[in-house]
Amino acid sequence: MPTSTRARSYAEALLKDIDQGTPSTPSPKARLVLRRRSHRTPSSMFPPLPSPNNKNSKGEDKRRMCVYIDHSNFWISRKMATRDENWRYDVKALESILTSNPLDGETTNDPDTKVHVYGYVPNDLKPIWKNQGARVHKLKKPHPLDNEGKKTKHKRRGKKKNLEKEVDTALVAESVAEAARALREGLKDTHIEFVIVTGDRDMRPAVKKIIDCGYKVNVWSWKGVLSKAYRDLEQKRAGRLKVHLLDEHKEKFVTASKVPIRPGIGQLNGQWR
Known part of the structure; x- marks a missing residue:
């Protein structure tokens, strides 16, 4: 039962992203996609977002x-x-x-x-x-x-x-x-x-x-x-x-x-x- 519930959750999540019909059971490929989406990408791969209020990455005021x-x-x-x-x-x-x-x-x-x-x-x-x-x-x-x-x-x-x-x-x-x-x-x-x-x-x-x-x-x-x-x-x-x-x-x-x-x-x- 837990396995079936988990599969249904995967399918529902997948539907939100691709906006297609609901499959009866999630395919292995779908599970693979979901695993990739849930994987946390190291933050070091992206530059830091600009800070609000004229502050730099260290939180100091940027004049x-x-x-x-x-x-x-x-x-x-x-x-x-x-x-x-x-x-x-x-x-x-x-x-x-x-x-x-x-x-x-x-x-x-x-x-x-x-x-x-x-x-x-x-x-x-x-x-x-x-x-x-x-x-x-x-x-x-x-x-x-x-x-x-x-x-x-x-x-x-x-x-x-x-x-x-x-x-x-x-x-x-x-x-x-x-x-x-x-x-x-x-x-x-x-x-x-x-x-x-x-x-x-x-x-x-x-x-x-x-x-x-x-x-x-x-x-x-x-x-x-x-x-x-x-x-x-x-x-x-x-x-x-x-x-x-x-x-x-x-x-x-x-x-x-x-x-x-x-x-x-x-x-x-x-x-x-």
Whole structure:
């Protein structure tokens, strides 16, 4: 009797899988199939499933780094300070510096990084940033620096001012929107951190809004163009905002002006840096 019951159970289970008629007795082949299905496959044969809540396989928090670069401010400021029209930098090295110095001082291995680049970017650097997975936001119109010498100084100034306002608006809106999404998803400040590269006071509203959402912000800027507003806000919102100076790390990412380089990480074949 037990044998008959067991056979019936095998048949019923088999029917659910193949959706065919009920055999009177299970065949040896059916038993073989069922034995194979019930065999436990070693878990080592499959990669671990992704963990929820931004945690890695060890259960540790995997931090998301959201980087927003006001590239016009970043690039043009050094150009004016050094009078070097063609200064270049290592994209991979810069990204590493920006994401490996979180506000709490705890370095994170392999953070989930999202980079957004706004404003003027030299044409030879755009594909390199894209190759790194960054989103390079397009301006509605070509930047005056792309057509140096083709416009009068007066016209160039007016056009540049309008384009930079476009950059400011886009960066502020999109960084605050990302903070709002993170808040809606219930992400803690240990799961996500923001990096804004600018010295421009106009980005201050974005920094304040992100902090108000409960997240930490790192502001990176060249010392010569850093607005005092960020230092004041850093004192008022201690533990939520940290100001970093790019000057203190320039040896790690600033390179010679447009010299040919050997292709490597963060560069493209045949490009100049």
